[in-house]
Amino acid sequence: MGCAGSTSHERQFFLSKVELFKRLPEEELPELAKSAVEVSYLKGQVIIEENTPGEKLFVIKRGSAGVEINNRRVATLQAGEYFGESALLRNEQCTATITAASSMKALMITREDFMNLGLHTKLELVDKLGKRGAVGGGAVANAEIKEPSSKTPAERELIAKALQENANLSTIATLDTDRVNAIVDVMWKEEVPIGKPIIKEGDLQADYFYVVQSGSFQVSKAETASSDQATPALGLLEAGSSFGELALLYFAPRAATITATADAVVWVTARQQFKDLLMKANERETQENLKHVSKCDCFNPLTEPEKKELAAAMHEMTFVKGELVFEQGERGTQFFLLVEGEVSVIKDGKEVTTLKATGYFGELALERDEPRAATIKVISQSAKMLWVDKESFEILIGSLEDLKKRGRDGTGAVKKLQVAPSAGDTKRFGNIRFKDLKVLGLLGCGGFGAVFLVEDLGNGETYALKNLSKGYVVTSGMQNSVISEKNVQLMCDSPFVVKLYETFNSAETLHLLLELALGGELYATYNKKNLWGQEPCAKFYIAGTVLAFEHLHSKKIIFRDLKPENLLLNEQGHVKLTDMGLAKVCPGKTFTTCGTPDYFAPELIASKGHNLAVDWWTLGILTFELCAGHPPFESTTPMQIYAKVQKGIHKILFPKKLKGNIESLVKGLCHAVPSERLAMKKGGTQNIKKQPWFTGFSWDEMAKFTLTPPYKPHVKNKKDIANFSAKKEDMPPQVDYKDPKTGWDKDFATSE
Structure with missing residues (x-):
């Protein structure tokens, strides 16, 4: 040096x-x-x-x-x-x-x-104060996937070596020989002339991954300059290099421009091809579950496709010796299938039989709401079970009673349970008109939309109006997510979740009229008031999030984007969860990689399919961040974050102030195995509420909104936006809208 x-x-x-x-x-x-x-x-x-x-x-x-x-x-x-x-x-x-x-x-x-x-x-x-934007899986329907090109043995070897040497790829997937060959098989060849940018910084068409066969490319980035170079090259990519791996995980605008510095030849694959490859691993897990499901007589009325759908949706839960799966007399909502271990069936205090692997119990819970007829106790050292609850079963397949009437060979359709808006919610829609709303100021900006303070000139009430660019939604393939956001908001009816009042549909924009919380974002509040590390604050806001998740999960809604930026404070200081942009109804598993990189769970990174357990991982990250001042896996780039996540929470050095109960809670929530996270185990959210960190905390008062918040924001009146600091330059892209004529947005509005 x-x-x-x-x-x-x-x-x-x-x-x-x-x-x-x-x-x-x-x-x-x-x-x-x-x-x-x-x-x-x-x-x-x-x-x-x-x-x-x-x-x-x-x-x-x-x-x-x-x-x-x-x-x-x-x-x-x-x-x-x-x-x-x-x-x-x-x-x-x-x-x-x-x-x-x-x-x-x-x-x-x-x-x-x-x-x-x-x-x-x-x-x-x-x-x-720098914003951590969420990333979305997006659809790749507009991404052109070409026929695979023929490859010589030398070309196959070059591509395979490039894949295996890409450290970022190995972070998001296990690239064994079979997977490498499968990727090589689907890739096609493209020629790139000198001077042509194959990737442009900020480009929304970010669906492809490349391997360089010949030629070279320069990597450059706007706003990165030195005293020596006006437009610096961040690197040179030559034969055998590969780039664009983030595009295989999720939709995100390109981070740099990559331009051919010589005539080049590249091999290309698209996100959807890569995701399909990873899905095959999940298919093996589903097939294994299907073997167990097929041995259950109670599922004989199901067709093979229905059994497979059930097998893919079932959750895993583990128990230890002496633990009760359920007790006689308690309300039954779950069906259990024993995969490993042995249990005792106890009725009126006496053992009546024992069950080993492939045994099942609780099937009556899928048909009717009755007390459990017996107690199930684990008698082996441990036991692993698959389970599904009645509501999820009926959302996925339909009523078991109706399935029995139809039979496996029947042709009649079985009605599935439809998730519906909260009772009474629909009556209030159509009362607020878009033309009566006056914009008073900008509250915040996210990856896909901006939120404004608006006043209803008819009655003087104020609201938050979230605007989404239709062009940006379509370009990024997020149509289904936006419709899901509206539907999820319709289902929510909790004081810990921001309420939806109306939706509107204009020529270029979709609008959601939401409950106003003028205390500001929790993220900005923590910075301005230096609340990082203050336990009473962290405990209060974590508890509010637990109650919000309880409500969402009771309706099979997975949130997927928890972070302090998505928690708001009202004028009294109570916390409310906001932004349902990545939320969806999920009775089983879902596979879209989305969220905020600092909060990604390992199964999300590996595209293994995820369920409600993802939210409890994010709660662990939030707990760490509020108490330590930064997230546990914090790094300069997303790929560095993911590499740390894959190594696990036990590799993280906890600050001294987090030792003890906080560390135990975080590790319990951030278990690498989703089914082992605190709230996913028997006892559910009670496992969090009874955790020693919450000793003496009044959950009843918290739930009733009567617990005094540890911090009360200063809010002058219902038009005061002083607790928000968004600027016009933070606005997300406004992309010109070209109607695809699919009618994707026709039912979005509840009012004109």
Whole structure:
């Protein structure tokens, strides 16, 4: 390592273009630049070692650096990117080893200098205010999938090697030989002439992954500039390279521009092809469940497709020796199928029989609401069961009583249970007209929409109006999600969930008129009032989220995008869950990868299919963040986050203030196995409410909205938006709308 002599002015210009420092007041940059030292490293030189104290931040000027966790490369950082930021913001150990991947120049700032300048508090606040946008799976119906091209053995070998050497791909999927060959089989060849951008930064058509066979590509990114280059190259991709792997996971605008610097040939595959490949692993699990389901006499009236649908939707639950699955006399809602272990069937205090694997019990719960006729007790060391409840069964397949009447060979249709709006909700719709609403100010912006404060000129009431660009919705393939958002909101009737009053449909925009909560976003409130780490606050807001999830899950609604940005405070300080953009009714499993990267559960990353357990994982992440000030798997890039998630919560170093009950709660919620998360085990949400961290907490008062909030926002009146700080430049893209003539939005409006 050696020092170079760039001027303070040059360093200031470079730092002003770095994302981490962009929102610092301009007058702070000169002193920051003076404290920065230019350093250089040779290829292979270790810059930071994993699990050592963090003392320095580095901003790369030239070259690149490799990021390794447990001796495995998880990412490569390029010019304009930075690492070691925790050394400035928090006194924590380094979570990765950083090595120069090429000869490299960087600017180095020490924690001591940074704190002496007083910038640590300013940057911490500003950095937290950066929005964490949600990403969505989106539809890929518009993505062209071409016929596979023939490949020579050498071409197959090149593609296979590129797939296996892509560290990001191995983070999101296990690429054994069979999977690699399956990906190679479906790829097609395309030629890219010199000068053509194959990917453009910000492009919404982000559905493809590429392997370079020949030629080369330059990676560049707007807003990343150095004193040496007006438009810097972040890297060069040559034969054998691959890129675009995030597109295989979910829909998100492209993060950089990739342009051919020579005539090139690439191999291409689309997200849907990759997802279909991963789905085959789930198909094997479904087939295994189907074997057990097929042995249950009570399901003889089901057709084979119905049995398969049931098998795919069943949840797993584990029990230990001596544990009661259910007790005689209690209300029965679940059917259980014993996969491993042995149980005792006890009636009136006496054992009447024992059941081993492939045995089942609780089948009457699928037909009628009656007390359990016996107690089921686990007598083996452990027992694994598959279960389904009556409501989910009837949503998926229909009434078991009707199925028995029809029979397996019958032709009559069996009516399925329809999820409906909350009782009485539909009567209030159609009373508020869009033309009577006056916009008073901007409340917030998300990935797909903006929210405004509006007043009903007819009666003076104020609401939150969420606007969604139809063009952006269609371009990103989110039509079903938007319709689902409306339907989910119609079903919700909880004081812990923001209420929907009306929906409107205009030429370019869809609108949802929502309950107003003028206390502001929890995320912004925590930053402004420095509530991070204050246990009474965290406990109150976590409890409110638990009650919101209880309501949603009782209706088979999976939320999928919990974070402090999606929790609002009303004028009294009570917490309300908002933004149902990624929520959906899910009686079994669903496979769309979506949410906010910091909160992704492992099964979401691996596209294994997920259920309501995903929400309890996110609750664990929220608990950690509110108590520690940052999420546990925090990293510079999504792929770095996912690599940490896959290693598990037990690899995370918990701050001292989180030791004990908080750590136990977080680990109980963030179990790698979905069925082992606290609320998914027998006892459900009571397992959270009885957790020692909540000792002395009044859940009854919380549920009744009578528990005094730990913080009360300052709100002058029902038009006061001082607790919101969104700006017009934060507005999401407004894409011109071309009606696809499918009628996807025809039933959206409840009023004109």
